[in-house]
Amino acid sequence: MVRTKSVGFTILELMVTIALGGVLIGVAVPSFVDFVANNRMVSATNELAAHVNIARAVAVSRNIPVSLCASADGASCASDVRWDKGWLVFTDNTGSIGELDGSDEVLHAYTNQNARVNIIGSGTYLRFGPTGALIN
Numbered sequence: 560m561v562r563t564k565s566v567g568f569t570i571l572e573l574m575v576t577i578a579l580g581g582v583l584i585g586v587a588v589p590s591f592v593d594f595v596a597n598n599r600m601v602s603a604t605n606e607l608a609a610h611v612n613i614a615r616a617v618a619v620s621r622n623i624p625v626s627l628c629a630s631a632d633g634a635s636c637a638s639d640v641r642w643d644k645g646w647l648v649f650t651d652n653t654g655s656i657g658e659l660d661g662s663d664e665v666l667h668a669y670t671n672q673n674a675r676v677n678i679i680g681s682g683t684y685l686r687f688g689p690t691g692a693l694i695n
Contacts, residue, residue, distance in 0.1 A: 603676040607642065610667060611685065614648045617666055618687035624694065625666070626651035628659070628684035633670040635659055642678040645670035657684035657695075 568576075610627060618625035628636035631644040636659050647659060647668050654661030688694040 599676050603643070603671070603678060606669065606671075607646070607678065610646060610648055610669060613667060614685065615687045615691050617648070617650075618689060619691045621650070622689040623650055623652045624656075624686055624688055625649070626657050626684050626686040628657060629680070630668070630670075633668040636683065638683065640680045640683055642680050643671060643676060651686055657686055 614625045614627045625648065627646055627648050629640065629642045629644075630647045631637045631641075633645055633647070636647060636657070637644070645668070648666045649659050650664045650666065651657065653663060659665065682695065684695070686694050
């Protein structure tokens with residue numbers, strides 16, 4: 560009779576492996592939560608910066624004032640300074656300054672579907688002149 564050596568894990572080896580895996584997961588999960596939160600913040604910042612650059616570029620290329628305002632519904636400017644729900648980029652050469660009215664044309668509307676990042680500004684709009692300078 561030929562004896563073969565069994566191959567596998569003992570219960571002790573399995574318990575040690577599970578314990579080490581639990582410790583590693585316990586260390587990794589908080590880091591992953593921070594990573595996701597930072598990623599959301601960077602994403603929101605980049606989105607807003609991109610639309611500020613679009614507003615400035617359109618103001619220069621069309622030689623007219625262009626505004627960017629906070630918007631909760633994607634159709635009108637909000638009266639508060641919370642930018643986390645979204646914003647509008649629009650031509651602002653008629654009517655009230657910083658408000659979507661008259662023959663102003665909406666160029667871009669951004670609504671934030673995942674408002675887990677709070678964006679609060681010091682004003683309700685930004686306005687760029689035909690030279691690209693901020694003219695609030």
